[in-house]
Amino acid sequence: MRIVVLHGKEEFLRSLETDRLREALGAALGEIDVVRFDGKETPPADVLDECRSFGLMLEHKLVIVDDADEFVKEGNRSIMERYAASPSESATLALRCDKWNKGKLDKLIVDGGGAIRKCDAVTPGVATKWVVNRASKRYGVTMSPDAAEALVGRAGVGLGRLDTEAKKLASAAGDGGEVTLDLVRELVGMTREEEAWLLQSALLSGKPEQRLGALREAMDVSRHDPVFLSFVVTDLLRKIHTVSRLMAGGVNGFQAAKQAKLWGASTEPIIAAANRTPARVWATLFVDAVENDARIKSGRSDARRSLERLVVRFASAA
Numbered sequence: 124m125r126i127v128v129l130h131g132k133e134e135f136l137r138s139l140e141t142d143r144l145r146e147a148l149g150a151a152l153g154e155i156d157v158v159r160f161d162g163k164e165t166p167p168a169d170v171l172d173e174c175r176s177f178g179l180m181l182e183h184k185l186v187i188v189d190d191a192d193e194f195v196k197e198g199n200r201s202i203m204e205r206y207a208a209s210p211s212e213s214a215t216l217a218l219r220c221d222k223w224n225k226g227k228l229d230k231l232i233v234d235g236g237g238a239i240r241k242c243d244a245v246t247p248g249v250a251t252k253w254v255v256n257r258a259s260k261r262y263g264v265t266m267s268p269d270a271a272e273a274l275v276g277r278a279g280v281g282l283g284r285l286d287t288e289a290k291k292l293a294s295a296a297g298d299g300g301e302v303t304l305d306l307v308r309e310l311v312g313m314t315r316e317e318e319a320w321l322l323q324s325a326l327l328s329g330k331p332e333q334r335l336g337a338l339r340e341a342m343d344v345s346r347h348d349p350v351f352l353s354f355v356v357t358d359l360l361r362k363i364h365t366v367s368r369l370m371a372g373g374v375n376g377f378q379a380a381k382q383a384k385l386w387g388a389s390t391e392p393i394i395a396a397a398n399r400t401p402a403r404v405w406a407t408l409f410v411d412a413v414e415n416d417a418r419i420k421s422g423r424s425d426a427r428r429s430l431e432r433l434v435v436r437f438a439s440a441a
Contacts, residue, residue: 125210126232130223131242135283137219152183159187162194167202174214184214191218207231247386250280262293266302277311323359327392331438338434349426353419357412364409367397400440
């Protein structure tokens, strides 16, 4: 491959794809020279001269350009199109960026035997499978599915962060050891999102007084900002409203949850709540929660009283 485009928001995935490319070139051509450029600062002529020039010691070069969307902007696109039509045989040009604007250049790259790869952020499900595989192949430990799901819940779907956490957990587990759910809970800090889910989970189960107690504990013991708690309650109502609306339209519960982008332990309780109460009730509560959130943020409402009232109404509906 003479030109490869790696584009998308997942920087770590772009880095992994670059490593794969370098390894493949090395396996096919022997030792290669790697040269890097900043696409924001370097003119195309400098990069293309590097591609066309022969190395003193090595036969093939991997020329990497970051922020390639800036590098291949309108004023430079014709230059790149001419190069793509007849690329140097002594170099592979890797263009890496967050966003890639499609055009004539894409066809020239592909027709010339190159490739254009998307490196977008992955879904929680994909991230969970990825970190299990990464822990095994890269760090020599096994990671249970529930531990991987908890890790993604705490660290998010960014592969770079997941890799860092997997390395730390593998070190704690030891060679050939197992990364367990308890180990994740011990070593990986709880994220704001996970704290939100813990409160949402409490609101989805138990008696009305228990649900109200969970809110008061979040306010008085954990000392969460009322604006954050308002978001948590509103977000939960948004999820239930979305699922209930889809189910009212004939979509089955799990398909509705998938369309609502729910996953993990939250799925079944939300489906159950959506199925238990008419969609119009959830719609009314969701609208009220949005309006309540606006009043709290503007200081036009007593946050504690407003949230308590909303949770009581939620408990009644659920």
